[in-house]
Amino acid sequence: MQTKQFLIFGRVQGVGFRFFTWQQAQKIGLSGTVRNRDDGSVEVIAQGSEKQLTQFKQWLVQGPRFAQVENIIEQEYLTNSLYLQFRVIQ
Incomplete structure (x- = not known):
C-alpha cells in the first residue's frame, strides 16, 4: 500500500x-x-497499490471535461x- 500526494494546477476549481x-x-x-x-490548486492524497495510483494519475492528467x-x-x-474511504474535503 502506497500513499501519494498530488498537487494539480490549472483551471481545476469550480469545474467539478x-x-x-x-x-x-x-x-x-x-x-x-x-x-x-x-x-x-487541488490537493489529492491517495492510498492504493502502485498500479491503482498509476491509473489514477493518468486520469488526473486529463481531469474532468471542463478542467484544464x-x-x-x-x-x-x-x-x-x-484511509478507509475516499472523501471530498470542503
Whole structure:
C-alpha cells in the first residue's frame, strides 16, 4: 500500500474536479482525500497499490471535461494513517 500526494494546477476549481476525482477514486478502489487549496490548486492524497495510483494519475492528467490541467506535482506522502474511504474535503 502506497500513499501519494498530488498537487494539480490549472483551471481545476469550480469545474467539478473534486467530485469527478472522488468518482474516479471510487472506480479504481482508492482511499484518501481531495480538497481545494487557497492558491487555486487541488490537493489529492491517495492510498492504493502502485498500479491503482498509476491509473489514477493518468486520469488526473486529463481531469474532468471542463478542467484544464497545466501541471501535476506527485510525491510520496508519509503518514501512519490508513484511509478507509475516499472523501471530498470542503
